Amino acid sequence: MLKPILIHPDPRLKKTSDAVADLSDELRTLASDMLETMYDAPGIGLAAPQIGVLTRLIVMDCVKEGDPEPMIMFNPEILASSEDTNVYEEGCLSIPEQFAEVTRPAEVRVGWIDETGTPREKDFDGLWATCVQHEIDHLNGKLFIDYLGPIKRQTITRKSAKLKRERARA
Ligand code: ZN
Numbered sequence: 796m797l798k799p800i801l802i803h804p805d806p807r808l809k810k811t812s813d814a815v816a817d818l819s820d821e822l823r824t825l826a827s828d829m830l831e832t833m834y835d836a837p838g839i840g841l842a843a844p845q846i847g848v849l850t851r852l853i854v855m856d857c858v859k860e861g862d863p864e865p866m867i868m869f870n871p872e873i874l875a876s877s878e879d880t881n882v883y884e885e886g887c888l889s890i891p892e893q894f895a896e897v898t899r900p901a902e903v904r905v906g907w908i909d910e911t912g913t914p915r916e917k918d919f920d921g922l923w924a925t926c927v928q929h930e931i932d933h934l935n936g937k938l939f940i941d942y943l944g945p946i947k948r949q950t951i952t953r954k955s956a957k958l959k960r961e962r963a964r965a
Pocket residue numbers: 886887888889929930933
């Protein structure tokens with residue numbers, strides 16, 4: 796089922812999400828709804844707070860061509876980050892039509908619980924590394940614009956607020 800995506804500014808996007816204690820069918824359904832919502836948007840990542848659920852759950856698929864590789868991560872955590880950095884032009888489904896370059900570690904090791912309840916660990920690089928860091932930031936109430944200078948951040952926030960008002964009227 797498609798879920799409405801919250802648009803910045805929204806206080807729920809600034810909150811720290813709660814860890815998942817027990818996997819349930821409800822949470823698995825939420826994860827599959829999030830994947831459906833992400834693909835529909837379309838986007839390459841979505842975090843639960845973006846649909847107003849303050850739970851440590853993210854979904855991703857950074858494959859641009861070829862077979863999809865949907866990933867579901869409960870309680871994802873960065874275990875290690877490279878010294879090397881990468882710059883990507885980032886966007887966010889909660890900040891439509893706005894993009895900016897963000898510098899992040901080029902490679903990260905991430906630990907998480909998968910949808911079967913199994914602990915997993917994997918190294919990510921390239922777009923996957925940027926995406927997983929961006930999505931985990933959402934669980935800590937952080938947006939990609941928080942990496943920008945105050946003027947750029949305010950400009951993007953103003954545009955996003957305007958778009959949000961226009962959509963609310965539509
Ligand atoms: Zn985002």
